[in-house]
Amino acid sequence: MIGGTCVRCSGRIAALQKETVAREKARQLSDQTSYPVIYRMLKGIVLCGVCLDALPLIGNDYCQRCGRDMEYQTCIGNEGLCRDCVHGEDGQILVANRSLLRYEEGEKDLLGLFKYRGDERLASYYGTLLAITVQRFYRSIGFTCITTVPLHPQRLRERGFNQVDLLARHLGVATKIPVRPLLRRTKDTPKLSKQRGRVSRQESMREAFAWDGNNMPCVSKILLIDDIYTTGSTLRSCARTIRGHMGPSCEIYSLTIYR
């Protein structure tokens, strides 16, 4: 646990300065009922006031399906969908995706520190961000369980840590939803961030997962977690596998830090 130092600028956290920013941000992110919860989470987050203020939060105008910030997207389609979602594959697999932050330059470094360097202290920071996102968008949905996008066992052994698992554990503690591993990766796909283009990403993700969970009640709502939604091909591939096993009655929502 990093006590008293900001995870982004590693400066000291000045409580007074942070207080006003946290209030303002909490008001922006919540309605009347969720305000206390979100405010408390923002207050507990290990960021200083300046960095908290600078977080690239996704505004109130977002794509109803993939959660993209519409202010930064010129083409707004019909029914509140962004261009990619209007033209993309059938959207029934994933009910919706929601994220809290836009993926910007400064964010890349911090996520890289967590994801590739393995700075596990950041897990609590990102876990809190996810919990805030759940409170903001998915408060009324009663989820049966949380599950994550799995890593290939080979990759996992090389890396030694699974950042998404850590996130899920923190989120599970914060929201009191049980975390269950449901999937197994069968294909060791090359790093998605190294692959260019939507089509090649979708192609490499096809059949990359297999069911690995126990029996679950058929009518269930599942929250799928990942760190970033770029084209959504990973999340959709996972969702397809889950639905294939559990039938069309189950609803799968996804949640990522960045969009």
Next chain:
Amino acid sequence: MREYLLYIKACGGSIPQVQTYVTPSFSVDRSFWQEREGCVLHVIGKTSSLALAFSLRAKVNGYLMEQVGKGRMLTEGYVKELRALAVSSVCEASSLYGREAVSVQDRLEQGWFSWEPIEESVEVSYRGGKESRKWTGAQLGFLGGRELLRRSSSRENLQEAVLNELLDGRALLWDEIETLLKKRGADAQDLLAILHSFVLANKAEWRPGIRLAVTKGWWRKQLELVCERCGSAGAKVEFTYCHTCEQGCAYCTACLGMGRSKCCTPYFLMDVGESLIRSADHLQNVARLEWAGNYSADQSRAAERARCFVANPRPGLSEFLIWAVCGAGKTELLFPSVTEALAAGGRVLIATPRKDVVLELAPRIQRVFPGAKVIAVHGSSSEKWEESDITIATTHQVMRYHRRFLLVVLDEVDAFPYHNDPILYRALSRAVKKNGKLLYLSATPPGYLQKRLVGKGRPTLGSSGVIPLFSDTHVLLPGRYHGAALPVPKILTVQGLHKRVQKNRVVAPFIEAISTSLNEDRQVFVFVPRVDEIDRVLSYLQKWLPAHAEEMDGVHAADPMREEKVLAFREKRYTVMVTTTILERGVTIPKSDVVVVGAEAPVFDEASLVQIAGRVGRSVDDTTGSVLFLQAERATSPTRAVRQISQMNNLAQKLAEQRGLS
């Protein structure tokens, strides 16, 4: 998953020799001992956590030393006892780990560490040394079995030679070794086994990335985790469940930026081998110095002293300080010392705190030493894994070397990352060869260095005594290369300085100093203690000097336009630059003046103020300039800085007089 085996080697004979070893591949060890001596290998057990294996080795070794020293023989029953000892130590470590790592995960059902006891003893008989192997080559299959045959094949030897050369004098984590081999196009099968054979042959050392030990506290036993690479311990080491070794693990957060140092990662420290002996012609070419400049009398005296230090073979004399005032031409002073080290067949490392300096220095050094290979090593450098004669590196990269360099030069010892950082000093002392030399360069050496190297145990600055000009361990260069005195700062106390600036009330000396400089067509640095004051001071100046408002700007460390702004300032597109301490070093701008607003702030310590004053009058065309320290209240550091500067001026003057007389 890599697994490590713990075994005891017992040699017979009149004096029993017993030693415990950790190995990643038992077959390598067995064939190794076959070549040396007959012995019995008692296997204790195996684990996938290297740190655990090493801590058990220490424990078993300690126990053995005690008992065998007393004359107890290593019987079968005794080995059984040791196996039980290992199991109980694992249990103990596991419960201690569980106590510390409550927040990580619930794992009560099984222990934190996995340990698999193996009850097996192997008798190894002597198969003859390497010489005998040559003439019994035909019978090898019969003699040593497959392992020996495989190891003696020529391809294997070739691989060993390549690895030996690549890893020469480096200290790398397992992942880094893999990257290095990939970058250099080498490919080794069974890498760990080859590396382990180096360890057995005493050519390398290996350790776990994080050392684990159970220590007795005053109250209860504690688990002690220390990063072997950077030496940090305690809160810097984070507990975690690791998927590589599938048990309790820990990683170091202090050196995380250089790769993850974990309990289960092997950390190899390779000694410098024989490969460095090269022909005299080659050495002469490498050490050729092509430099057209010439030294002032003072400079040549200092450079000669540094060279003598490097050439001096006396052991124990391993540290030297070149204390030269700002603008004395420190880099040039190094050339004779570097030549000396290169001619002796050694490699040279120049470490400096910042990447910009590395990038600027590398081409400069390459020009001067055309025969040597110079590489610039920093975090994102592509030359990181190359071989070289002269390496110019940022401070953190120094961590990757092990007894590689004959001469290590440390630039700006007092600058931010070195100052009081035991990690970096540790890395430095590891990068130097056993009989190598460490050369510190500084304009304002920190107190501990002065104490150690200048005053023979006494602090020198601030005391009334004279600073000795040279000794075995230092040389002082009090004057600039152009011979003119350092500009002495003027200190002014302005009551309510910060409030006046905030309320836009006139601070006459401040405005006057800047307008005088601007009228004389000079550029001005304005230093402020904090980032948020930059804007305030900038708008204040713009209000009071509207004629020059366009030519003013502010810059701070996190400024995205930082490089552009500094460049614009260098090119005189800006005349006033408001900044924090980031520009206190390294920036040389001819015809400039300095104003410090709020010199009483704690960020401006003595060293920092001396550096700031050293920005002025550096070039030959313009050796004077004005330095103004504005303070809101009286403080010690500006006074001390002024005292240091005038002390240096006096010394330089005295030296010049002496030269005039003789």
